[in-house]
Amino acid sequence: MKLTGAQILIKMIKAQGVDTIFGYPGGATIDIHDEIVRHNDLRHILVRHEQGAVHAADAYSRAHKTTGVALVTSGPGATNTVTGIASAHADSIPMVVFCGQVPTGLIGNDAFQEVDIVGITRPCTKHNYLVKDPEKLAATIQEAFYIARSGRPGPVLVDLPKDIIQAEIDFQMPEEPKLRSYKPNYTPNKKQIAKVVEMIKDARRPVIFAGGGVILSRASEEITRLATMARIPVTTSLMGLGAFPGTDPLWLGMLGMHGTFRANMSIGHCDLIIAVGVRFDDRVTGNIAKFAPHAAIIQIDIDPTSIHKNIPVQCPIVGDCKTTLEHILFLMEKQDPKDLAVDRQPWLDQIDQWKQTTPLKYDQKADIIKPQFVVEKLWEITKGEAIITTEVGQNQMWAAQYYHFDRPNHFITSGGLGVMGFGLPAAIGAKAACPDKLVVDVAGDGSIQMNIQELMTAVENCLDVKIVILNNRYLGMVRQWQEFFYNKAYACTNMESAPDFVKLADAYGATGFRCTEPACVEDTLRKGLATPGTVIMDFVVEREESVYPMVPAGGALTEMLLV
């Protein structure tokens, strides 16, 4: 059967179970776009900026659990994807980005809209390809998806010269990819598993520390069973939120720079950390030399480079989080339950005391809205069931602290790279993946302006997302650092010059509400969430509110600034 390169591309994408492509056309992709619209079972969502396409594909992967796809043209279309790719790379999100490219004969000639996007994205993709032979197109696409989602997942870019896309060739479905140089190891070492169980039995003050790897390998259930079985309290990184129920008594709250007092204190005092799918980022460890001074560390990760990178560990295990936890649980179930939680009560009492004396707190007065209050009300009203995306800054941290995530894949944030402008396109991607879910972007007034053009994408495609702006008229997180560490010199962080977000919503065909009084917060949320279509809720909040606790950069986790 003779097919064009464009037909092969679409066929191979559909074979991966993908039903949505986020894209933007150009000269180099006309053939592909021409082909896409002939397929009723494949939806093309026309974003308004290529960065939006990539963030949307990222969130689609996270919410839908199949690999997100973005399709952009050569040159500026390709370079516009870099931030989104780097964000997905930092968060290990599976995704395939297809870029148009000038015809192979012109490559290297500085042709119109030619950039070496493979060279540009080499350090921020898991792998990337330039297809030079139409015969290899199908197999390359299949390999790209396989690499994106296997092992430690990540973004893969495929650069498609126009002549490859136009070529007509005999199509044959390629065999399953088999790479001699890439064989991720999912199964843990048996001996290490036995050691884990011994270490758990010996521990008196253990903590489970779960990260994004638990979400990616869908191991929340196993984490929860492990915690419950041995009565081990659980903390997570930002990327791990939802891996363990945020309403469970064993929940410690998030760890790190803006972690809860009890989570950070627990790490400072524990004698064992069971770290699962985490990479010990500096925002989570604080001062490395002072991190968990009394603890032995078990680290489970599919990526060997994550182990011993920042923190020396006593029991490293390379393996898939879920598979490894299954092995551990299997062995634990054979133990006498009494041996698994020896003398646990004093430890849990200690943690409870930290929780009682120093909880997350804010003081909602009658006159001005506290941003934390908005998030907590949002949580109440939505019963914790919404998918929450965030922008970056204080809004992101308050969403993390006050929307008590009970389930995985419901918190979608740019964790590793911290990209302002992520939340709105991400909300669109999540909504495309889960049309029956309520999707809310918890936004800052600064960040929302970075990809505001995607409002049109949401409205056009009836991807109803709800945007909650915590409007402090500041680049709040930077302002907070200036307040704490730069003598309150608020250089270049004032955002009082801002659009009227209600009118802006209207201009895009969405609906806008503004709320300036604490008494109206609940009402505005209820109204906004119940209004069909895309909605902006602009909450004018306390300008100089700060995120607490805060571990100053380079400080020990237990040395927190508190309210």
Add this chain to the structure above:
Amino acid sequence: METSRYLLSILVDNEPGVLSRIAGLFSGRGFNIDSLSVATTDEPDVSRITMATTCDAQIIEQIKKQLHKLINVITVNDLTEKKYVERQLALVKVHAKPEKRAEILRIVDIFRCRVVDVGHSHYTIEISGDSGKHQAFLSLLKPMGIIEIASTGAIALAREMGK
């Protein structure tokens, strides 16, 4: 931490961009490359990269793991942990004044090198050996006045054990 020299033998897919992936990994993570040598093997789609680097034990662990993580890297062999033969080839152009020629030729003889080009006032000498031999040779030639040097990176293979 204490640093030492490590010699890695890396088999990779013989494809465009692979060297750039490896070089990018080193520059992006602040690792250092002392020397590098690349050529295809008896399998045309496989190349061997021999790389020398100086770092501490923790860094070399990361380097090995990060290299392995690259999709196009097939195997990473740390020769430092093993018995191996190492060679490096250099061409050394040195001033050869008439009164010094006998001495230069004596050094060439001792190190089993060869003079491959002779001029009115210079010799070009070919030397092959491990990096220790090169260093010793160059330190003896230095007083004669070295004009220029071209040197390959180290290449190495593990010794076969047993038999």
